[in-house]
Amino acid sequence: MSHHATPEADHPKDLSGSRRPVLASRLHGLGTTIFAEMSALAVATGSINLGQGFPDTDGPAAIAESAARAILEGRGNQYPPGLGIPELRRAVADHQSDWYGLEYDPDTEVLITAGATEAIAAALLAVINPGDEVIAFEPYYDSYAACIAMAGGVRVPATLRPPTEQQPRWHPDLDALAASITERTRVLLLNTPHNPTGMVLTEAELRTLAQLAITHDLIVITDEVYEHLVFEGAHVPMATLPGMRDRTITISSSGKTFSFTGWKIGWVTGTAELVTAVRTTKQFLTYVSGGPFQYAIAEALRLPRDYYTEMSASLRARRDLLAAGLADLGFGVSATEGTYFITTDIRPLGEEDGLAFCRALPERCGVVAIPNAVFYDDKQAGAPFVRFTFCKKPQVLSAALDRLAALAKPQ
Numbered sequence: 001m002s003h004h005a006t007p008e009a010d011h012p013k014d015l016s017g018s019r020r021p022v023l024a025s026r027l028h029g030l031g032t033t034i035f036a037e038m039s040a041l042a043v044a045t046g047s048i049n050l051g052q053g054f055p056d057t058d059g060p061a062a063i064a065e066s067a068a069r070a071i072l073e074g075r076g077n078q079y080p081p082g083l084g085i086p087e088l089r090r091a092v093a094d095h096q097s098d099w100y101g102l103e104y105d106p107d108t109e110v111l112i113t114a115g116a117t118e119a120i121a122a123a124l125l126a127v128i129n130p131g132d133e134v135i136a137f138e139p140y141y142d143s144y145a146a147c148i149a150m151a152g153g154v155r156v157p158a159t160l161r162p163p164t165e166q167q168p169r170w171h172p173d174l175d176a177l178a179a180s181i182t183e184r185t186r187v188l189l190l191n192t193p194h195n196p197t198g199m200v201l202t203e204a205e206l207r208t209l210a211q212l213a214i215t216h217d218l219i220v221i222t223d224e225v226y227e228h229l230v231f232e233g234a235h236v237p238m239a240t241l242p243g244m245r246d247r248t249i250t251i252s253s254s255g256k257t258f259s260f261t262g263w264k265i266g267w268v269t270g271t272a273e274l275v276t277a278v279r280t281t282k283q284f285l286t287y288v289s290g291g292p293f294q295y296a297i298a299e300a301l302r303l304p305r306d307y308y309t310e311m312s313a314s315l316r317a318r319r320d321l322l323a324a325g326l327a328d329l330g331f332g333v334s335a336t337e338g339t340y341f342i343t344t345d346i347r348p349l350g351e352e353d354g355l356a357f358c359r360a361l362p363e364r365c366g367v368v369a370i371p372n373a374v375f376y377d378d379k380q381a382g383a384p385f386v387r388f389t390f391c392k393k394p395q396v397l398s399a400a401l402d403r404l405a406a407l408a409k410p411q
Contacts, residue, residue: 038358047362055392059300096237101240102269110267126278140157191223198342200235225253258300331344
């Protein structure tokens with residue numbers, strides 16, 4: 001034994017008996033994500049997983065072959081540039097220009113990330129000081145809460161309103177959102193198309209939000225990963241509105257658009273000042289990632305418009321299949337304007353607690369769904385809502401509906 005070794009060094013203290021919690025207090029309540037819990041439940045029970053939003057078919061074979069070719073040719077097998085490979089940064093800049101008329105310098109205003117999840121984390125860590133408030137739509141994607149907490153920020157929910165006869169779509173209460181802005185508000189975190197409700201913000205709603213951002217000097221972070229999965233209306237990037245390019249950090253990724261969610265290739269666009277700030281934190285998270293996949297996604301972004309049209313039409317048909325089937329089974333079905341998801345109301349089934357409903361569903365029917373309550377601070381507001389994904393093969397959706405018919409039978 002070394003002179004300097006101590007019995008404590010040889011026998012580390014068992015932290016389970018420590019008075020002091022191991023997990024930092026700002027992360028309390030986060031725990032294992034609902035997606036991990038429900039996906040594990042799907043495997044354990046042999047259930048059809050309509051919970052986590054990943055396709056059950058891969059994207060274009062030509063793009064997969066491009067990634068394989070890059071690996072075999074030694075492109076991207078070592079660290080790629082910190083900003084991302086030039087080919088992909090140029091492809092992202094061209095995409096923003098071709099689709100939305102947004103011009104970005106690929107050398108200073110585009111950053112490649114490990115999916116949108118890292119981009120969100122890096123953006124929030126970059127611009128939030130401890131105690132700064134971040135307004136985010138509720139229900140919110142669960143990583144938003146975690147990243148705001150890790151940055152030491154304060155989450156301020158702007159609760160979306162469910163459909164009514166007067167307003168038959170999920171929609172923001174813009175007056176309530178405006179009233180929640182204080183001197184400590186730093187960031188407006190938007191997600192459109194919106195997960196989990198399927199809402200697509202209208203241009204009028206975006207213009208109101210833009211004016212609030214300008215009036216109160218807020219930075220806007222927009223998560224636009226479902227930008228090409230819009231079935232009603234149109235996707236309008238916040239950065240296209242007057243006065244917003246200079247204060248908007250736009251985030252998107254390849255996973256949803258090209259059905260390669262495991263590759264984790266995302267990107268940030270914004271002014272050089274904003275992108276440099278995000279890169280400052282991103283470099284200490286993953287530094288770089290996905291070298292060979294970056295070359296493949298650079299090619300994917302140059303696919304013809306027909307690809308996007310056909311992909312959207314295919315998902316629309318699957319949305320309609322699942323929505324009609326769920327409605328026939330008695331669920332209250334909200335209109336899905338975009339994304340992979342349908343939000344349902346379980347109260348017409350005589351149920352009130354979405355979390356209990358989803359935890360029991362695999363045993364009852366052999367189907368997994370996600371309870372929206374986990375995306376709310378106000379658990380009661382989200383309690384009766386349950387999310388199903390339709391990014392699966394039509395025959396899988398039909399099989400799930402057949403299984404869900406068991407709900408009509410007495411337990």
